[in-house]
Amino acid sequence: MPDQALYERISQEVDRREEEILDVVRQLLRIPTATPPGENYDQMVALMLPYFQQIGFTAERIDMPEAVFEERCRSYYPQMQGVRSNLLAKLHVGAEEGVLWYAHFDTVPVDPSLWSVPPYEGVVKEGKIWGRGTSDAKGECAAAICAFRILHALGIEPRYNVTVALTSDEEIGPYSGLMYLADLGRFDDCHYFHSLDGGSDRISIGANGTLTWTITVRGKSVHSGSSFLGVNPIEHSHTLFAELLALKEQVGTRRSAMPAPADLAQETGISTIRPVFNITMARGGLKHNIIPPEFVIEGDRRFIPEEDEEEVRREIQAAVDRARARDPQLDCTLKINPVYTSFFSDPHHPWPRKVQEVVRFVTGEEINICGSQGSTDVAYTVKKTGLVSASFGVGRARESNGHGVDENARISDILNLVKVICTLATKAV
Ligand SMILES: [Zn+2]
Known part of the structure; x- marks a missing residue:
């Protein structure tokens, strides 16, 4: 049975904080993290760390060692430059099970001369926020940050142990921050995986x-x-x-x-x-x-x-x-x-079904569980950890222009994602 009262508290608080959530998106947009080269990752992690530390998470910056970066990334793509920083935040609440929430903060590059809006500012118009990364995946990073801050502000404890990984180099590979953290065993205490690097018009359980x-x-x-x-x-x-x-x-x-x-x-x-x-x-x-x-x-x-x-x-x-x-x-x-690599999780597993149920509850929409023609660092992570993954994020395949000019995200989709994370984390549904 859904806890309607709990959900209402969450939902109203998310709506009330719309401006604050958009402000976090804008802060992330303003730090250019296009890869290649993938610079400013350390600056990005420095911006995000306090958001988690202030609400009781153990949050740390984890850099990929230079030698690993050289061998597994730069030998393939020499244009990659700078320190490979990642954020890992954990909140252990003594629950039996843990959930991994993940998004990447690197983006694809921008040719500003082709854009009708400044790509790093987060202009708001037509009910959307515009800029590189709004839908892939800085909007999602902001949603993860804000979801746990809102739960904390409401005094609601998650019912899972929480792991948040906001990582780098998903857009280039072949060895991203998420994969490095998986190899370090930092997700060994997780049981389920909600990848936020996805759309709001599909729940993806596999990829080419x-x-x-x-x-x-x-x-x-x-x-x-x-x-x-x-x-x-x-x-x-x-x-x-x-x-x-x-x-x-x-x-x-x-x-x-x-x-x-x-x-x-x-x-x-x-x-x-x-x-x-x-x-x-x-x-x-x-x-x-x-x-x-x-x-x-x-x-x-x-x-x-x-x-x-x-x-x-x-x-x-x-x-x-x-x-x-x-x-x-x-x-x-x-x-x-x-x-x-590729991956394919069981679409009938209870976890993607759970994510689908929560999305239906929050948005009123029946979103289908499917695979993706694209590719992601989630594949390696799923194979390495054995976690069942479902991805649901921000952005629409025929609307948001992820990787294109004038990338955008509906504000309602960002707010819905915050609600989905909060609802999953608290088992309100
Ligand atoms: Zn992405």
């Missing part, structure tokens, strides 16, 4: 894995007037493109058992998550009259939980090998970089 690939094609650079003396790496890539596109078609026929988000299913008729192979970058050549020395082709591969990551790698290598066999002058090498 991702890797990126780079093919470097070498040629022999000469004057274009005598191009027959050289080797043109762009022209010799046509067999490569043919094989990669054949692989793309083959990959695109596969389906996961994981249900797709409702909006995607409605738009495309595809009711389950699918893998994809993409060619997303190509560069080479200096001038019309020079046969270029090199041509670089890059892309990514999203793989469903049913696919084996090693096999996924072998498939790409095999496509490159076939292209080479067809054209002996094609001189190329393939490099594959990891990003995130």
